[in-house]
Amino acid sequence: MDQETWKFVLDYLSAKENARGNVQKIEQEEKKIQEWLSKDPKHQEELEQALWLWQHTSAPPQNEEWKESFQTIQASLIEEAPQKTIKLKWWMAAAAVFAAITLSTLFYKVQQPVVQNEEIAWITKSAASGKVINIMLPDSSEIWLNSGSSISFPKNLQHAGLRTVKLKGEAFFNVKRDPQHPFIVHSSNIRTQVLGTSFNIRAWEGHEAEVTVLTGKVAVSSDSAGKQSAAIYLLPNQKAVADLNHAKLHLENIEDARTAIGWREGKLVFDQQPVKEVFEALERKYAVKIISDQSFKDCKLTAKFNNISLNEVLQTIQMTLDIQYTINKQTIYIKGGKCN
Structure with missing residues (x-):
């Protein structure tokens, strides 16, 4: 990610942080970022990386290379936005700029050194018709896979900055909590992100997709034709339903979310x-x-x-x-x- 893109993302994040409940301002910033996301599918991954750094970097990188670039970016922010007070913790900005220079190294090593593979090996597990199977992921998250469904996950899932899995069909997730490494499920053009919680996803091909939360908090967004929608947030006994085109999501309150996982029994x-x-x-x-x-x-x-x-x-x-x-x-x- 180049410095210009990082500066755009930093402006967006800092503006949201300083909106202080200004709904109109927040909506303006959301519109800008959605327009940016719609221009290139790769922008979604870049935004996720920026959010991860913004929320979870707890110390500045030890390498001194970021200092000169940080001073340049800081000066441009002051020149271009003299009326704005940008409240960035210095180590956050430093980490973000350093990431613009050596993103692949920082993203995986800012918390702990991890061996990276040039190619990610994916593992796929499937439940045959008439079978429900239980799967323990490498990060100790647990999945129950409904019959006729399949789940794919990286072999090195426990070391990934973002724990990403792909679902076809229906599954119940009990995700191990790890605030440093969000857990993301891609299923039938919807995206579900959590830190640690339990929820059910039903995403059969040709039908409306549903995400039902039992415990914790879940963010759900749609991803149609490369366009990422704004996320809606679900609490226990709530579900998100996507229309057949997966372009719109709506939230529903339900009496007992446990009915969504009766299939396990x-x-x-x-x-x-x-x-x-x-x-x-x-x-x-x-x-x-x-x-x-x-x-x-x-x-x-x-x-x-x-x-x-x-x-x-x-x-x-x-x-x-x-x-x-x-x-x-x-x-x-x-x-x-x-x-x-």
Whole structure:
């Protein structure tokens, strides 16, 4: 990252710090940074690096090379913004400028020396249909992966400045708290960031994505076509829902977030769920294929199944939707049916 970019990010961060509750000023700064983020997908990573340095650098770098560059940047800030009082702790600014010169070294060594690999090796774990698996990440964070889902993470996750993982499908996370190294989940074009908390992400392809928080605090933003949205912050018993285009997020309060992770115990909970999605959930849980002679468009189902057999589930759906079904090995054929 060049010095000009770092200066822009520092201006943004310092202006936000000095806004002191000025909503209009904060919105102006947010608009500027969103426009900057939309110009290049790489800007998101640069901003994350700047935020990490701003929030978590606790001592100036030992190397003396930053001093001359810091004086140059400091002088330009004074010349270009004489009306602004920029309240930067000197070691923060020093660390940021030094990062502009030797970012790759500082980013990983400012807290402790770590061996860096030129190429990051990624590990992928998958849960087969009909299976729920438990995974312990290298940083001691724990994940329960729902059937039909997969998670990818760097082999050196515990040494990374940002603990980044990629999810396809659904998973429950119990993240080990580490303020120095935020934990970030990329799933279906949404981005979830935490320090240490427990939450569920449902991000099946072709459906609305949801992030539900059980403990702690979570920041969720959408990333559509390289454009990062402003984050919304979730507390326990709240969830964020992304529309199908993942361009908009909205927050919902819920009675009990634990219902979102019933699948860990084999439970199925449907609350006005489209029947198509109900069938997909059954396919994943019971490792079957469901073929229906109609689409059940605009038809929704509310039901709760406490780890019962597939046949019992189908009997309940039969009474609710007036369907007929036959089972041939791992394939279920459904005929007829109507919405109530």
